[in-house]
Amino acid sequence: MFRTMLEKPNTRTYPYQKVDLPLRFRGKLDIDPDKCTGCQVCSMVCPAGVITMVDLGTRKVGDRELPVKRPLFDLASCIFCGECVDNCAFKALEMTKQFELATPHKEDLIMKKATVR
Amino acid sequence: MVRRTIATVRYQILQTKEDVELLLQIFEALVFPGVLFTIGVGFLFDWLDRKTAARMQGRIGPKIAGPSGILQPFADFLKLLFKEEIIPSHADRTIFLFAPALFLLAPLLSMLFIPILALSPIASFDYDILAILFLLAYAAFVVSVLSYSSASSFTTIATGRLVLQYVSYEIPLVLAIITAVLYTRSLSVEGIVAAQSKLWNIFVMPFAFAVYIIALMAELEKPPFDIPSAKTEIVAGWLTEFSGRALAFLKLTKEVSYVFGSALAVSLFLGGPLGPEFSGVPIWILYFSYFMVKLLAVGFLIFVLKTSMARIKIGQATELFWKILTPVSLGQIILILVLIQGGILVVS
Amino acid sequence: MSETTKKVESAGLMKYSTENLVPFGPIHPALKEPEYFKLVLEGEKIVEVIPRIGYVHRGLEKAAEMRPWVQNMYMFERTCGICSFVHSLCYGQAVEELTIYEVPRRAKYIRLIVAELERIHSHLLWVGLMGHWAGFETLFMWVWRDREIVLDIVEAISGNRIHKSMNAFCGVRRDMPENMEEQIVEKMKYLADRTRYYREIIDTEETMLERTEKIGKVSADTAEKLCAVGPMARYVGIQHDVRLNDPYAAYDEVPFSIVTRNEGDVHGLLRLRLDELIVSTELVTYAVKHLPEGQIRVKIPPIIPAGEHSSHCEAPRGEIFYYVKSTGGRTPDRVKSRQPTMANLPTALEMLKGLTIADVPIVLTAIDPCFGCMDRMSFLDTETNRHWTWSGEQLRQYGIKYYKQRRT
Numbered sequence: 001m002f003r004t005m006l007e008k009p010n011t012r013t014y015p016y017q018k019v020d021l022p023l024r025f026r027g028k029l030d031i032d033p034d035k036c037t038g039c040q041v042c043s044m045v046c047p048a049g050v051i052t053m054v055d056l057g058t059r060k061v062g063d064r065e066l067p068v069k070r071p072l073f074d075l076a077s078c079i080f081c082g083e084c085v086d087n088c089a090f091k092a093l094e095m096t097k098q099f100e101l102a103t104p105h106k107e108d109l110i111m112k113k114a115t116v117r
Numbered sequence: 118m119v120r121r122t123i124a125t126v127r128y129q130i131l132q133t134k135e136d137v138e139l140l141l142q143i144f145e146a147l148v149f150p151g152v153l154f155t156i157g158v159g160f161l162f163d164w165l166d167r168k169t170a171a172r173m174q175g176r177i178g179p180k181i182a183g184p185s186g187i188l189q190p191f192a193d194f195l196k197l198l199f200k201e202e203i204i205p206s207h208a209d210r211t212i213f214l215f216a217p218a219l220f221l222l223a224p225l226l227s228m229l230f231i232p233i234l235a236l237s238p239i240a241s242f243d244y245d246i247l248a249i250l251f252l253l254a255y256a257a258f259v260v261s262v263l264s265y266s267s268a269s270s271f272t273t274i275a276t277g278r279l280v281l282q283y284v285s286y287e288i289p290l291v292l293a294i295i296t297a298v299l300y301t302r303s304l305s306v307e308g309i310v311a312a313q314s315k316l317w318n319i320f321v322m323p324f325a326f327a328v329y330i331i332a333l334m335a336e337l338e339k340p341p342f343d344i345p346s347a348k349t350e351i352v353a354g355w356l357t358e359f360s361g362r363a364l365a366f367l368k369l370t371k372e373v374s375y376v377f378g379s380a381l382a383v384s385l386f387l388g389g390p391l392g393p394e395f396s397g398v399p400i401w402i403l404y405f406s407y408f409m410v411k412l413l414a415v416g417f418l419i420f421v422l423k424t425s426m427a428r429i430k431i432g433q434a435t436e437l438f439w440k441i442l443t444p445v446s447l448g449q450i451i452l453i454l455v456l457i458q459g460g461i462l463v464v465s
Numbered sequence: 466m467s468e469t470t471k472k473v474e475s476a477g478l479m480k481y482s483t484e485n486l487v488p489f490g491p492i493h494p495a496l497k498e499p500e501y502f503k504l505v506l507e508g509e510k511i512v513e514v515i516p517r518i519g520y521v522h523r524g525l526e527k528a529a530e531m532r533p534w535v536q537n538m539y540m541f542e543r544t545c546g547i548c549s550f551v552h553s554l555c556y557g558q559a560v561e562e563l564t565i566y567e568v569p570r571r572a573k574y575i576r577l578i579v580a581e582l583e584r585i586h587s588h589l590l591w592v593g594l595m596g597h598w599a600g601f602e603t604l605f606m607w608v609w610r611d612r613e614i615v616l617d618i619v620e621a622i623s624g625n626r627i628h629k630s631m632n633a634f635c636g637v638r639r640d641m642p643e644n645m646e647e648q649i650v651e652k653m654k655y656l657a658d659r660t661r662y663y664r665e666i667i668d669t670e671e672t673m674l675e676r677t678e679k680i681g682k683v684s685a686d687t688a689e690k691l692c693a694v695g696p697m698a699r700y701v702g703i704q705h706d707v708r709l710n711d712p713y714a715a716y717d718e719v720p721f722s723i724v725t726r727n728e729g730d731v732h733g734l735l736r737l738r739l740d741e742l743i744v745s746t747e748l749v750t751y752a753v754k755h756l757p758e759g760q761i762r763v764k765i766p767p768i769i770p771a772g773e774h775s776s777h778c779e780a781p782r783g784e785i786f787y788y789v790k791s792t793g794g795r796t797p798d799r800v801k802s803r804q805p806t807m808a809n810l811p812t813a814l815e816m817l818k819g820l821t822i823a824d825v826p827i828v829l830t831a832i833d834p835c836f837g838c839m840d841r842m843s844f845l846d847t848e849t850n851r852h853w854t855w856s857g858e859q860l861r862q863y864g865i866k867y868y869k870q871r872r873t
Contacts, residue, residue: 021620022617022620022621022624023621023642024620024621024622024623024624024639024642025620025624025625026624026625026630045535045536047532047535047536047538047539047540048539079539079543079628080625081539081628081630082624082630082638083535083539086638095624170602170603173603174602174603174606174607175606175607175610176606274487274509274822277509340600340601340602341600341672343600344823424602424603425603426601426670426671426672427596427599427600427601427604427670427672427673427676428599428600428601428672428676429672429675429676430675430676430821430823430824431823432821433675
């Protein structure tokens with residue numbers, strides 16, 4: 001017991017001391033809008049209903065008019081499971097190391113990056 | 118004209134030497150080393166307690182209030198003073214609000230009998246050990262009344278445990294104190310301290326010291342004896358219903374009794390403020406430093422014991438006190454008397 | 466459970482005067498999760514304990530019927546924080562049996578590693594809690610400091626400390642990180658040494674012994690009759706361990722021994738769980754060293770063929786049992802999960818008879834309760850103080866009647 005007194009204490013004085021996170025840490029979602037094609041798989045697999053597809057117009061493919069959709073993320077409901085990341089065939093989504101997401105305004109947590117043209 | 122009056126008054130007050138003495142005495146009693154000093158040391162002990170316990174457990178302890186968290190107990194006290202007081206509807210209002218102050222009186226008054234700066238304490242007379250014993254019993258009585266006054270289902274259980282524990286620890290504690298009295302043939306703290314100028318009492322009666330420390334831990338409700346305020350079993354025990362100022366005073370009383378208990382141990386067994394004298398250093402500084410060192414040593418002993426043990430049940434605690442500690446302290450008294458009679462121990 | 470309910474209905478709570486009834490919970494510092502226990506006392510001795518559950522019921526089984534199969538995996542993972550991986554594992558196994566796909570061998574080993582890591586963290590948490598309720602704060606702090614080591618390993622593997630989200634149907638979602646082998650082996654060895662030290666502490670520390678010895682004695686027959694599972698069965702000597710009796714996820718390939726004790730008191734439970742911890746560290750070391758190569762996941766289509774299947778696993782608390790019924794759609798038709806605390810609760814109430822209030826937190830924590838997992842709905846009529854439960858069919862009839870009344 002006296003030995004423990006002389007050792008360094010185990011507490012990390014967060015927030016004065018930064019915590020080092022492992023590689024696979026599942027933090028806030030981030031999307032690369034250039035890689036996203038609007039295939040909607042992420043919104044179908046999300047268990048928490050975070051992703052909604054937003055209509056952004058249409059585009060011509062051959063002689064058909066196909067709708068163009070992009071995902072809108074409401075990160076307040078995200079459970080950080082990573083299903084969307086795993087299922088994205090175009091590797092557009094990734095989980096960053098950012099975890100300090102507390103904010104008094106819910107609108108801050110809506111990620112609109114991909115829906116802005 | 119006001120200025121002239123004040124000057125006259127000041128001139129008249131400091132006229133005689135006795136007046137200066139009186140002022141000094143009031144200062145001693147109220148500030149140092151009396152009431153304010155005791156409260157300050159109480160906060161210091163609380164901070165030391167939390168810091169050493171934390172370090173032994175691999176944590177940090179209080180950190181933010183003041184350098185290294187030293188102002189934390191004071192901050193807790195202040196915070197409690199500002200909080201709202203919620204009194205249960207079926208509790209006795211008068212006792213609830215007034216008794217904590219009465220409870221605080223006991224250890225504070227008792228501290229005045231402990232010599233700190235010199236051989237003779239601030240208040241002393243020939244039988245002050247009796248006064249101290251009375252104040253201990255009075256404190257136990259007030260605690261029982263306090264605990265009973267907040268009548269809820271948890272506190273009733275706590276009251277039962279509390280009374281049982283207080284009844285059990287008191288006899289070994291008193292017997293340990295009596296051992297010191299019997300050996301030094303003096304019923305005043307000053308006399309006992311003076312009698313230890315050659316040899317500290319702890320070497321003569323080590324068992325009494327051990328019994329005293331264990332009984333003290335029961336009085337202060339420190340683990341393994343924190344049964345009446347068992348945090349995880351009956352919410353907060355008898356402290357449950359108190360909030361705001363009442364709780365602030367109760368916590369303060371706990372800390373002050375910690376200081377007083379250790380101070381009494383130092384005076385009775387460790388020779389009080391006595392120690393080797395150096396010329397050139399004013400005597401009261403020496404006495405004060407020795408006293409503080411010994412006080413911190415006793416306090417540290419209790420911290421270590423407290424951190425390394427779990428809490429025992431009330432049945433087992435009473436067994437411990439009645440079956441083991443009381444006979445041991447009685448045995449110590451008999452041993453001392455026999456040794457004195459046989460001439461082996463010389464009474465100084 | 467039904468035995469206790471019948472007793473309550475027939476005896477009626479009016480038999481006991483209010484002075485002797487001490488309410489324990491639902492909110493109490495000794496309980497992590499709220500459940501209401503009415504302790505009937507005589508002086509300080511407990512004569513009977515009448516439980517009332519249903520405070521944290523979330524309706525997960527009903528919610529499961531409305532979600533696709535994969536989303537249910539995440540939902541059941543969040544039934545409990547401490548045994549989250551085992552929940553998703555059990556559910557995953559039950560559903561995998563309905564498909565034609567096999568789980569790859571490497572995935573089975575990784576599942577074993579994570580499940581055993583979870584067992585280590587859960588037992589360490591439990592030992593710390595026992596110290597805390599007994600008043601032994603130092604043990605609590607030290608054990609939880611060692612638990613941080615396990616949580617760091619889990620975070621390095623899966624990205625999250627508690628809700629690991631590692632399971633997928635027919636496989637695991639993430640592979641073991643490279644170069645972690647020596648680290649894991651070293652840390653397991655450290656944990657095993659620390660656990661032996663803690664075992665020494667609880668064996669020799671007088672105050673802990675006084676709190677836990679001879680408390681909570683239950684005979685082996687009573688435990689078996691009341692369907693105790695997991696450590697609650699093993700501490701009276703019943704050799705019941707799902708990993709041994711019905712191996713799943715590579716337990717048949719990895720050598721291990723189960724631990725039983727014969728003392729039948731809370732101290733025996735302490736020793737049992739600490740020994741199990743040491744066995745788990747050995748399991749993890751073996752599995753990490755013998756990890757086979759191969760893929761970690763087989764992707765399966767989102768529609769599960771019709772059928773019904775059940776699966777059980779050894780959670781840190783006992784036996785978890787999942788029953789899954791599919792009618793060939795995107796969502797399950799019925800999922801039922803039975804958690805070990807549900808099975809252990811009657812045994813706990815038996816243990817409490819004849820003890821004092823000071824022992825209640827110790828005993829209730831000794832069964833390692835996870836009321837959040839186990840909760841069910843129960844009905845209480847506050848006027849007549851009648852307490853009953855309904856079957857699913859009765860609930861459905863009541864619902865139909867209620868909505869019919871509302872419509873008219």
